[in-house]
Amino acid sequence: MRVARRLILTGNDATAEAMRQIAPDVVTCFPITPQTELMHKFAEHVADGDVDTELVLVESEHSAMSAAVGAAAAGARAMTATAANGLALMWEIVYIAASYRLPIVMPVVNRALSGPINIHCDHSDTMGCRDTGWIQLYSENAQEAYDNTIQALRIAEHPDVLLPVMVTFDGFILSHTAEILEGLEDAEVKDWIGTYEAKYSILNTDDPVTMGPLDLQDYYFEHKRQQVEGMRHAPAVIRDIGRAYGELSGRSYDLFEAYRLEDAEFAVVALGSTCGTTKVVVDELREQGTKAGLLKIRSFRPFPEAEIAEALGNAKAIGVLDRSISFGAPGGPVHKEIKAALYGTGREIGIVNYIYGLGGRDMSVNDIKTAFAGLEKVAREGTPDDNIRFLGLRGEGGV
Amino acid sequence: MPQMTEIRWHARGGQGAKTGSLLLAQAAAMEGKYSQGFPDYGPERMGAPMRGFTRISDEPIRLHCAISEPEMVVVLDDTLLSMVDVVSGTPVDGGLIVVNTLKSGADVRRELKLEGRKIFTIDATGIAINEIGRPIPNAPMLGALIKVSGLLSLDTVKDQLTKKFSHGFKPEVLEGNLRAIQRAYEEVVAE
Numbered sequence: 001m002r003v004a005r006r007l008i009l010t011g012n013d014a015t016a017e018a019m020r021q022i023a024p025d026v027v028t029c030f031p032i033t034p035q036t037e038l039m040h041k042f043a044e045h046v047a048d049g050d051v052d053t054e055l056v057l058v059e060s061e062h063s064a065m066s067a068a069v070g071a072a073a074a075g076a077r078a079m080t081a082t083a084a085n086g087l088a089l090m091w092e093i094v095y096i097a098a099s100y101r102l103p104i105v106m107p108v109v110n111r112a113l114s115g116p117i118n119i120h121c122d123h124s125d126t127m128g129c130r131d132t133g134w135i136q137l138y139s140e141n142a143q144e145a146y147d148n149t150i151q152a153l154r155i156a157e158h159p160d161v162l163l164p165v166m167v168t169f170d171g172f173i174l175s176h177t178a179e180i181l182e183g184l185e186d187a188e189v190k191d192w193i194g195t196y197e198a199k200y201s202i203l204n205t206d207d208p209v210t211m212g213p214l215d216l217q218d219y220y221f222e223h224k225r226q227q228v229e230g231m232r233h234a235p236a237v238i239r240d241i242g243r244a245y246g247e248l249s250g251r252s253y254d255l256f257e258a259y260r261l262e263d264a265e266f267a268v269v270a271l272g273s274t275c276g277t278t279k280v281v282v283d284e285l286r287e288q289g290t291k292a293g294l295l296k297i298r299s300f301r302p303f304p305e306a307e308i309a310e311a312l313g314n315a316k317a318i319g320v321l322d323r324s325i326s327f328g329a330p331g332g333p334v335h336k337e338i339k340a341a342l343y344g345t346g347r348e349i350g351i352v353n354y355i356y357g358l359g360g361r362d363m364s365v366n367d368i369k370t371a372f373a374g375l376e377k378v379a380r381e382g383t384p385d386d387n388i389r390f391l392g393l394r395g396e397g398g399v
Numbered sequence: 400m401p402q403m404t405e406i407r408w409h410a411r412g413g414q415g416a417k418t419g420s421l422l423l424a425q426a427a428a429m430e431g432k433y434s435q436g437f438p439d440y441g442p443e444r445m446g447a448p449m450r451g452f453t454r455i456s457d458e459p460i461r462l463h464c465a466i467s468e469p470e471m472v473v474v475l476d477d478t479l480l481s482m483v484d485v486v487s488g489t490p491v492d493g494g495l496i497v498v499n500t501l502k503s504g505a506d507v508r509r510e511l512k513l514e515g516r517k518i519f520t521i522d523a524t525g526i527a528i529n530e531i532g533r534p535i536p537n538a539p540m541l542g543a544l545i546k547v548s549g550l551l552s553l554d555t556v557k558d559q560l561t562k563k564f565s566h567g568f569k570p571e572v573l574e575g576n577l578r579a580i581q582r583a584y585e586e587v588v589a590e
Binding site: 119173178179180276279280364 | 424434438459460461
């Protein structure tokens, strides 16, 4: 039996460790809180000679993503990392990376977008780019940030997919918390991810290709349709790779995790670090005889709607937790997806949306209990008029 | 001991509560326990009140929220006693409060108007100035906490500190910190 390498690392350091073991050809680097320590640590690995990556220091996030696109287009394994306003600044090129079908992997340390200026966690940064064509994997803890980063390489590079992957984890709550995780050996990671041969490289003069030319009314639409196809293949690939990773590490991954959900009457849907706290609450409620459960979304893009609808099948009421706002829309991004997934299933399940934790507002055990407590009335009476609620907010609209 | 112990650190920015909370978690990991250490980041201003958190458990820790009901509180600056509700959520029966101060435990109790709990005091700043040459009380406060809580062995904490100071620090810095931990371990007094 393999002996696990037991580590205590912050989410940032755990992800830097995964990157060291992956040893990408190129990493492009621009700092932004709370991602800064991740790149500090990775740069330290490079400076210490522990990894032979070409570290490209750039002058902005727009350049960080542009340089990653250039490297990946040349056939390199390319990575970068960012957060919040940094992600916003690279926006234009984020779309381009996906449309060129470049398997770039990018950890994003979730942080609120300005303004007002706030460096703490919420999901408004990555939720804002849910339609960029990137795969998005959310992480519950440092272990998952590490594991997802390694798996993301193989998902992105899979010939049926060829799409970039964002691995997200909560700013400060995970990025700056030291906790226990198990690391793989360097050789295990190296063997498992294998070598990467880009199918197309702009530097291959024997088989010349063009990337990013003008593509107007004639073919743009068809190319977009092909991106859809890559994303359509992604769920099966993510699942297969999650299973293979389980054989390697003892930790299997799926598109989502159903925690005590099978017979749950009251289900909470969430993603990110709050899922761990929610599991503690679910256990406590179960001990008191309440049939509570959690559906933890790992893959938000692609969103496995049919499987999620089925997994929520026995719930009498659902509370969807959103750590971001979709202004003017009927609820947060996760809430809308869950409602859409249940549409047409013929089941009338009461659903409420809890917007929580914006700008790093603590999501306590008691807050999650409040969310569950609110579901009992919803189960009896169906979706209420006030179905968009603000959990942990002071003043009007807060619960 | 309960399955999980939660410790909250109160300090001012620059006094080393972040390092203290993480170091304690790292030392617990060395003893094979599960642990978390994290600060409550605000704007990183020297002198501003801040908090650090440590969880230590025999089981994997799933909680990812601040600690509101700690069994133990470590106060690195006694000017916070009148400003911040440092004892908030601590159990009346058995809660441990360790304060860096020249005041007596009885004085601290009067100032906090506190019932129950166990109060311990130590001049950690004085020890830090004498042994490390800087008024950063986190290392001696770790020594005091270890003594009164029995959470971990003192040797583990010293080993972890040695590991931390083995890169990029002069040997005197490590030696001073180790002496400070040892002294606080010996000199902390119960009310």
